[in-house]
Amino acid sequence: MISMLNIQGLNQFYGQSHTLWDLDIQIPAGQCTCVMGRNGVGKTTLMQCIMGLLPLKSGAMLYQGQDLARLAAERRAALGIGFVPQGRQIFPLLTVEENLRIGLPARPDGARQVPDFIHELFPVLKQMLGRRGGDLSGGQQQQLAIGRALAIDPKLLILDEPTEGIQPNIVQEIGEIVRRLVDELNLTVILVEQKLPFARRVADRFLILDRGRLVAQGDMDSLDDNLIKQYLTV
């Protein structure tokens, strides 16, 4: 297995509160890994650590062999890590096109155009390029957030709860798009997801966090009822 991201001994604190404990995690290249666990176990915190948005107490994060831990967040984007944050965080007053273009300066190849494949993946955005981001529906905003992350041409794409608050037909579409990114474009995806059917359909592997610790991992097929009962259902 070639790992895209190799996390070793990661510890994170919010003030005195020890939130992530001694995490050792390998994210295989060219697969979709789903990070699971109940509310508050540290999934978003882990994604923010990978993106450089939170300081680590200790640990290494090797991305294609290079340690990210000392790199600023913008550098991580330039290395090819795309991020779709929880809650989408699109810019409501900017147009769809301006939102899509916002990360382009991070591209190492100097490209200044939004790649065509993004318009192909999200035809709805193509029809709305001049509209303000804030005027889009939740599902359209989620597609915009994914398109914006893809515009930097990432190799690793992190999606934090992309289906939260989205209507079912768009959830279905997002699932198909994530699969295409993995199968056709060979992206590596880390998906934080609480909806079990969606996770099963879209992900190849799972990791389960519980109170900041890694408690289980494996192929999606091996996620059994015991694990679900112990760590996932409320």
Ligand SMILES: Nc1ncnc2c1ncn2[C@@H]1O[C@H](COP(=O)(O)OP(=O)(O)OP(=O)(O)O)[C@@H](O)[C@H]1O
């Ligand atoms: N900025 C912060 N300051 C202090 N504690 C925080 C902060 N952000 C999160 N926490 C705490 O850290 C723990 C992990 O939160 P985190 O948001 O990473 O969990 P999560 O698994 O992503 O949950 P959810 O599924 O609800 O998004 C929680 O106990 C949370 O209350």
